[in-house]
Amino acid sequence: MDKESIIKKIIQHKKQPNLRYRLKHNVENFTDRLFFMLFDIETPVEENLDILESEFDELVRLACWQLETPCKKVWNNYMAKIPTILEKLNLDAEAIVNCDPASLSIEEVYMAYPGFYAIAIYRLAHELYEEGFPMVPRLMTEYAHRQTGVDINPGAKIGDSFFIDHATGVVIGETAIIKNNVKIYQGVTLGGLYVAKNLQNTKRHPTIENNVTIYANATILGGKTVIGENSIIGGNAWITSSIPPNSTVYHKPEIKIKTITNGS
Template sequence: MLKKTTESEKKCRTDAESVFKARNLLPGIAEKIIKSCYDKKCYTHIDYDPLPSKDSVFEIINKSREILFPGYFAKEKIDPANLRYNMGQNVSVLFDMLAEQISNCIRHDCLRYSQECSNCGTRGNDIAIGFLEAIPSIRKQLATDVVAAFDGDPAAQSHDEIIFSYPGLYAIMVYRQAHKLFTSGVPLLPRMMTEYAHSLTGIDIHPGAKIGDSFSIDHGTGVVIGETTVIGKNVRIYQGVTLGALSLPKDAGILLKGKKRHPTIEDDVIIYAGATILGGKTVIGARSVVGGNIWITESVAPDTTVVMENPQLIYKKTIRNQI
């Protein structure tokens, strides 16, 4: 006696046939995608030379953080007995990772833009060594940033709390390293580093910006600091602050490349949440205070406080339904 086919079995067969039909379409789809890889209007990197690796960028930041703040982020305990061994290992590992990624970035630019050979391997080694030699000075700068964050935030219980948990300090830490690489002429890698910090913290600092000691970003979400921004010493900014460019033409990427487009913030300035300061000629004078939600496109003299008039508030009685 033949067994009746159940509804469940029919459904399974239908699903299997659907999968079979779908998978038969995949080779043709793959061929269309491959064909599009040769379309010059689309962006493709099909070559024997490797691109810089995003995963390696994350590893570089994590390893450098261990070196910049010894003992805070290491997987093992760091004590006076093993410091020399641990630091030697970390410096060696960071050098290898940095030199490789710097060389990849330089080589990529050389090939993509048909530049003359610039000895990318040797340059990668030299720039990596220069970066490592700068670490003591970067550590000193970061120490001033930690103190600035602590002095300006009554909620901070300790310097350790700031190092471990403040997104502003993390973004500044990554920026200070990326800035060193940026000024050393490394393409791609510095921006990849600061954009990684941006993705974690919501703080967007271009590696080309120039930022002095004792810089503090409180809370930080939504902060934008453009490429040609110049910030002096002892400056504090809050969440949502934009230090940006004025409205740019469509072809600004070519016409204004390398020109001063972002503001200058002099020493001891405080900029409160939501303020927007735009323009390459705009200077906020020393010791000034910019209030929240202010829009500025002209220079402000030193020792000036800029605030909005009190807005007219409307209060309405809330009537709740009685049960």
């Protein structure tokens, strides 16, 4: 096959007219600037807010494929929510520094904790998701996922003072609801019982009530599953039905002691 034929074949199979990977790169730049504007003391707010608006206009151009989508109106609504988002993130950071004996300072939490970074990008993406802005919120949380190992769908609803410790391997699905003062550890999954396209508009992921702690590698599945307030879910637990308030659930290991036989 000659070069011209190869080119024609490649063009023939490039079937997605709206697939511009520049959008992904631009979203990452937008996310970085937004994060720095909120937390870095050397990043001026007014100047960068203007730059963010300009970058957002480009995201609108790249992401709003349907002309009737009122994406241009989103920025003003989103900008008005940023102070509240920052307030929530400060509560998250305070929850981490107050709960984790390994944290040496609040500055360490902001700069070095992957769980905090994942929560920050989730909260910034979630408000765009709520505005109905296409694609960009998911690209934001996937950017954080790639850096931290934490996969939070921007559609999840998460309350105040949320703490993810160690972070790596955490998965929180689109319709999960997490209320206030919840702490989870690495490897926790808040997922669906099974995957089917016809469940797109149904609640598929669990609800976690106030003051719950979920230890490493626990798996909690199902849209009807509710973990009652003040409960503790032990490591490696597998839960597919609701747990009443003030419960402790743990995975009981089976221990078998190997008998050493005499070789004679």
